[in-house]
Amino acid sequence: MVPLWFYLVVSAALFAIGAYGALARRNAIAIVMSVELMLNAANINLVAFWRYLNPFEINGQIFAAFVFIVAAAEAAVGLALIIAIYRSRQTVIVEDVNMLKW
């Protein structure tokens, strides 16, 4: 069986990729996608630890299910905000949306 740390390294790499995307992309939709990648990385971690350390309690899987719920809510509200901004400013480039910047 694949050792636990394989999963943890994959999850760490996925999280780093998502963090890079969230920091470096200009398009707000790409940033939302990167955040989804980071949530996925956290989920891999949760399920891997559940499987290897405590597989007879289902808490780990329930945790992962709640991450799904939060991810779905986040995607819906985030994309609605992006569409509203696009409608009023005709842009989804985060640098151009600086109305609140002093």
Next chain:
Amino acid sequence: MEITWQTIAFAAFAVMTLGGGLMVVISRNLWHSALFLMLSFFGTSGLFVLLVAPFLAAVQVLVYIGAIAILVLFAIMLTRRMMGLEETQNTQWPAAAAVAVILFIILVITVSPLVDEKAVTDIFGDKVANFNANLPVDPDAKDSGVVANQDLNIVTVEAIGEALVTRDGFVLPFELASILLTAALIGAIVVAREDEA
């Protein structure tokens, strides 16, 4: 460690997850990014299957690929003028890359004590050993004390559903999650709809 079908499947799904994720952040075409995002989600779903979490794998396909990725595709189409940007990365991308690499190195250093399979039980106490004492462990990984896949039949969808609605389970977080989803649904509609006065 010998190469088994499980190892090969793990490698394939890991490459799918990480390659897809990497293409999401570096692809110049946003539409391709969204399609690679689907690939990455599918790879994660495969990893869940390998971790004997079939319910989560199915939910991953349904919720992430079936709902979130489609929502992203719709958002891209609604903002189509923004798809062909000349510059997809902002000016701070070298700093962002450095941050990501440093983060990865820190995480790997944190994980590195677990490379020794016996250390897993040492670090996390005797819990693993106690749980698994009376059960046959995976013959491929005797030293690690990990339960074999076929002994995990007790974690069914029924068990997950029961845990979500019993009082000493997760009924409060479950109800809070329902409220969160309702609030998100209403909030998304209110924010995104056109003002008609």
